[in-house]
Amino acid sequence: MYSKELLKGTLQTIILKLLAENDRMYGYEITQKVKDLSDGKINLxxxxxxxxxxxxxxxxxxxxxxxxxxxxxxxxxxLTVTGADTATNKVTEFSNFMETMKIILNLEPKMNDL
Amino acid sequence: MYSKELLKGTLQTIILKLLAENDRMYGYEITQKVKDLSDGKINLxxxxxxxxxxxxxxxxxxxxxxxxxxxxxxxxxxLTVTGADTATNKVTEFSNFMETMKIILNLEPKMNDL
DNA sequence: CTATAACACCTAAGAGTTTTATGTATCTTT
DNA sequence: AAAGATACATAAAACTCTTAGGTGTTATAG
Structure with missing residues (x-):
């Protein structure tokens, strides 16, 4: 299990993305799907x-x-039509955010840093 | 600028990691460093x-x-000695979390998904 | 020379999200 | 028959961050 703080702000993105791929899901199903995909490390x-x-x-x-x-x-x-748009945008934004965080946290350092 | 929610839970990790790399920093300096590294996209x-x-x-x-x-x-x-340990742990945890999120959000899809 | 921007610290009220705790009820397995 | 899984829901409290102030110094531009 990850520390609680990390998950903050990601819940909407996770919900929207799962629904973008699954047509329809119910609440309990979402919790199970996330548990599965995360290998038990994220329990909504x-x-x-x-x-x-x-x-x-x-x-x-x-x-x-x-x-x-x-x-x-x-x-x-x-997802509604608007929801589908928002899903795409949120995932893109999150992806960009991760790239920025990689830079700030100096992950994936270049060869010449080693 | 990223939506505010994403940044939640990452502030401590950012601070600790920057100090792990810079020996000593002051508050204002940290805000500027983050702005620089993020290309203006993150303003603490x-x-x-x-x-x-x-x-x-x-x-x-x-x-x-x-x-x-x-x-x-x-x-x-x-960083204190404890702080240095915590920095390492937080960065590792965040890195793992990002990997999990990639799976959940189906980023980096495999060839045969396309 | 003076006003604006940048530098540099700080706190507090409010907003927003999540945890924790609780409640209800059905279905399945032991 | 009990326990655990399925399935929904809400509410108080905790936590983090934003917004909005506040103080004062130094540099720059007009």
Missing amino acids: TEGALYPALHKLEATGLLSTEKVYIGKRVRKYYS | TEGALYPALHKLEATGLLSTEKVYIGKRVRKYYS
């Missing part, structure tokens, strides 16, 4: 995830549909 | 930086010395 808490999903829906980036599995409710989220 | 605000420096000093990761330049005061910060 429900207290953070659900409010984030609600906010993305409220701002028009996500739409929802409820599906009943027996008596249990699942709430599927999908 | 003083309202965030100074409290962060004070906190790192209070927790024993940094030590200080005041230097007078004419009548103006500069407060130089240096």
Whole structure:
């Protein structure tokens, strides 16, 4: 598990990107997918995830549909058109940010630095 | 300028790493260095930086010395032994975190994905 | 020579996100 | 029958950062 601070600010980007690749997903599924992809190192808490999903829906980036599995409710989220745009932008921005951080933290140092 | 959220959680790591490479730096110098290295894309605000420096000093990761330049005061910060350890750990952790994020955000996709 | 910008420190209220804690309920496995 | 996994949700508290102030010095441009 990574220290909590690192994850800050990445939640929206993660949600949007997963939905860009999966058409529709529900909350619990997202937590499991992230746990899988991160090899258990990132565990989204429900207290953070659900409010984030609600906010993305409220701002028009996500739409929802409820599906009943027996008596249990699942709430599927999908990207809206705006949401798809935002997903692309957020991922690009994050990618650029990582490049900048590599420079600042002097990661990938050049041969002649060694 | 990157959206504010991304920077969250990276400030301590940035400070510690810069001091790992520069022996001693003062607050204003750190803001300028980060601006330089990031090509103007990251501007640390003083309202965030100074409290962060004070906190790192209070927790024993940094030590200080005041230097007078004419009548103006500069407060130089240096890593303590513990601070140097923490710097290494934080940078490593951040580096690992970036690798995980690459997977989640599906950056650097493989040939056969294209 | 004086006003503006740069240098250099600082704090505090508020905004925003996440953690922690809690609640409800269904389904599956032991 | 109990425990754990599935599935949603909210609310108080913690934490970090932004915004918005404040003080004072030095250099530069008009």
